[in-house]
Amino acid sequence: MINKKLQSVEWAAFMYELEDAREHLENLIKDLKENPDYGDPELRIDLGHVFxxxxxxWRRSGRDLNDTEWEWASKFPDDLTPVG
Structure with a gap:
């Protein structure tokens, strides 16, 4: 795990990603509740963005991953099709 005091730049980048994920997830939840036309294409895009x-x-967390862990952690979920 990144040490906030010793690795302040890395910590800021790590926190930026988590905060941005939270923001997009909150927007996704709001859209799901308020937009009756929200469908699969929008969900795939929005979940892909959060992911x-x-x-x-995860990659910025500073944890040393072995090759097997890195390969697993870097994969896109099997049940989501990348967009674009």
């Missing part, structure tokens, strides 16, 4: 931030936070 991307969480994945970057």
């Amino acid at each position: 991307a931030h969480l994945n970057r936070a």
Whole structure:
């Protein structure tokens, strides 16, 4: 785990990704509740965006991963199709 006092720049980048993921997740929840036309295409895009931030936070967390862990942690979920 990143040490906030010793690695302030890395800590800030890590926290940015988590805070951005939270913001996008909150927006997703709001859209799901308020938009009756919200559908699968929007969900895939929005969940992919949240996942991307969480994945970057995981990579920035400072934890040393072995090759097997890195390969697993870097994969996109099997049940979400990437967009674009």
